[in-house]
Amino acid sequence: MMRELTQQDKDVYLEMTGEFYASDAVVHDIPKEHCEATFEELMRSDQYAKAYILEEEGKTAGYVLLSKTFSQEAGGLVLWVEELYLRPEFQGKGLGSKVLMQMDQLLGKQVRRLRLETEPDNERARDLYCRLGYSALPYLQMIKEG
Numbered sequence: 001m002m003r004e005l006t007q008q009d010k011d012v013y014l015e016m017t018g019e020f021y022a023s024d025a026v027v028h029d030i031p032k033e034h035c036e037a038t039f040e041e042l043m044r045s046d047q048y049a050k051a052y053i054l055e056e057e058g059k060t061a062g063y064v065l066l067s068k069t070f071s072q073e074a075g076g077l078v079l080w081v082e083e084l085y086l087r088p089e090f091q092g093k094g095l096g097s098k099v100l101m102q103m104d105q106l107l108g109k110q111v112r113r114l115r116l117e118t119e120p121d122n123e124r125a126r127d128l129y130c131r132l133g134y135s136a137l138p139y140l141q142m143i144k145e146g
Contacts, residue, residue: 002102005042005051005063012060013039013051020085038065054086056095062086064099084125096125100132 005013017035042051054062065083081103086095 001056002052002054002064002099005039005053007043009053010039012053013063016060016063016085016087017083019087020083023085049082054090054095054099056090060087061090061095064103066103096128097132100129 014032014035017030017038018032021030021035038049042049049065049067051063051065053060054064062085063083064081064085066079067082068077068079071078081100084096084099
């Protein structure tokens with residue numbers, strides 16, 4: 001269902017980031033060149049970020065883009081879901097919940113705090129994260145202590 005992004009995924013990743021930034025869930029626009037630069041950075045190193053392609057029913061269902069940092073305040077690794085996109089035909093079927101639960105299992109004890117970024121008016125996403133144990137912080141962030 002969830003696999004790490006590879007060089008062969010470039011076209012579908014760029015297609016989906018275009019869909020994501022054109023959706024109602026995002027209030028700002030990102031030029032295609034920025035998405036291409038992000039992809040190239042993901043292929044060079046996973047020091048700051050990592051991405052996964054989501055597959056369901058033999059189709060590309062979406063992607064998740066992670067960023068990470070080490071924080072003394074949090075006492076270790078802080079990871080945040082910077083972008084989680086599900087194509088419209090896969091929304092509302094519980095796939096977002098499955099992805100976030102799989103991320104919790106995948107990351108295990110190495111992560112001290114998970115942080116999710118959402119647009120302030122994206123109540124659907126914020127409700128999903130709250131149901132999965134994340135706490136809302138002011139403006140864009142939600143956290144889940146490890």
